[in-house]
Amino acid sequence: GNDKLRRYLAEAIxxxxxxxxxCVSFGxxxxxxPxxxxxxxxxxSVHQATARALFELSKDPNNCITMHENGVVK
Structure with missing residues (x-):
């Protein structure tokens, strides 16, 4: 299903x-x-892959702003 695709996409990112x-280009x-x-x-497994992708993306400050605007931290 979609979760398998999400996991692989997050891992690739x-x-x-x-x-x-x-990481700047992805942002x-x-x-x-998304x-x-x-x-x-x-x-x-989607959570794990997504956490890794968000960690890598967070190395760009603008991406951190986007993450917070989209509720990454609850």
């Missing part, structure tokens, strides 16, 4: 963020807000 300015492309919503999943 996390891996890509470790190269160059990709500029609008990828951060990822925050992945945390609503009931699947722990």
């Amino acid at each position: 996390a891996c890509c963020c470790t190269w160059g300015s990709n 500029e492309a609008g990828a951060v807000a 990822l925050v919503h992945y945390l609503r999943s009931k699947d722990p």
Whole structure:
């Protein structure tokens, strides 16, 4: 289902963020807000992959702002 896709997508984003300015590019492309919503999943593997992706994305301050605006911390 969609959770499997979400998990793999979050893992891919996390891996890509470790190269160059990709974490900035993902933020500029609008990828951060949808990822925050992945945390609503009931699947722990989606949560794990999403947490890793958000950790990598948080290395750009603008992405941190987007995360907070979208309720990453409750």
